Amino acid sequence: MTDDPFDLAAEAAAFIAAQTRAAGHDVALVLGSGWGGAAGLIGETTHSLPAAEVPGFTAPAVAGHAGTIRSVLAPDGKRVLVLGARTHYYEGRGVRAVVHGVRTAAAAGCRTLVLTNGCGGLDPAWPAGTPVLISDHINLTAASPLEGATFVDLTDLYSARIRAIAREVDPSLDEGVYAQFAGPHYETPAEVRYARRIGADLVGMSTALEAIAARHAGMEVFGISLVTNLAAGISPEPLSHEEVLAAGAAAGPRISRLLAGIIAK
Numbered sequence: 001m002t003d004d005p006f007d008l009a010a011e012a013a014a015f016i017a018a019q020t021r022a023a024g025h026d027v028a029l030v031l032g033s034g035w036g037g038a039a040g041l042i043g044e045t046t047h048s049l050p051a052a053e054v055p056g057f058t059a060p061a062v063a064g065h066a067g068t069i070r071s072v073l074a075p076d077g078k079r080v081l082v083l084g085a086r087t088h089y090y091e092g093r094g095v096r097a098v099v100h101g102v103r104t105a106a107a108a109g110c111r112t113l114v115l116t117n118g119c120g121g122l123d124p125a126w127p128a129g130t131p132v133l134i135s136d137h138i139n140l141t142a143a144s145p146l147e148g149a150t151f152v153d154l155t156d157l158y159s160a161r162i163r164a165i166a167r168e169v170d171p172s173l174d175e176g177v178y179a180q181f182a183g184p185h186y187e188t189p190a191e192v193r194y195a196r197r198i199g200a201d202l203v204g205m206s207t208a209l210e211a212i213a214a215r216h217a218g219m220e221v222f223g224i225s226l227v228t229n230l231a232a233g234i235s236p237e238p239l240s241h242e243e244v245l246a247a248g249a250a251a252g253p254r255i256s257r258l259l260a261g262i263i264a265k
């Protein structure tokens with residue numbers, strides 16, 4: 001297997017094209033915690049591949065991530081590549097592995113990337129189960145998927161056009177700034193106060209590095225978070241993990257319909 005990340009992405013895209021017999025895909029969708037039900041509402045899943053069989057992908061480390069790569073045909077004819085096997089930075093496989101899915105989607109022809117995630121909320125007005133549009137990010141990982149003198153502009157990284165479409169689907173949607181921490185530990189209350197002070201509204205362990213790689217690949221990027229818990233120190237009492245899971249599950253149908261509506265536009 002090649003050690004050039006872009007050659008590896010091309011290999012993976014060729015494998016997917018051969019397996020799905022789809023010459024190319026139009027939109028890539030990365031499913032984060034709580035978003036698993038969206039694929040079924042977007043269209044007909046014509047092919048489903050175990051991620052571990054696709055060059056450069058590995059079996060998911062996080063329970064609940066489907067570990068499959070699906071080709072979904074939307075009613076309007078769009079081909080959606082659903083990446084259910086996200087690699088998180090905290091797995092220690094390196095940043096190339098974290099953004100391999102995005103690069104594969106770009107090599108497969110996708111011009112649009114939809115990034116979803118579960119995250120901690122810093123605004124008490126957003127209870128667990130609230131979907132929030134990502135307007136910008138703060139990358140606190142101290143890492144980048146870009147190597148060498150690859151100077152890429154990140155102005156307007158999260159598409160204002162698609163955020164406007166999202167608001168047509170659900171006018172009640174708020175937006176916020178997402179801060180990616182390296183993880184896998186959660187933030188201390190002091191770190192949450194720091195994140196708030198530097199302008200973050202959401203805290204998570206994914207998304208920013210993938211968005212940078214997508215911009216480098218020339219893709220239009222849309223990001224949406226599901227607040228599954230109030231970040232450490234924001235809620236008066238610690239949320240139980242069961243409450244977090246229940247909030248994510250309860251929001252599932254609504255956010256899946258929302259995402260299907262946005263992708264259908």
Ligand SMILES: Nc1nc2[nH]c(I)nc2c(=O)[nH]1
Binds near residue numbers: 120228231
């Ligand atoms: N960093 C961070 N990531 C998260 N992912 C989820 I779900 N909740 C959190 C959280 O509170 N903080």
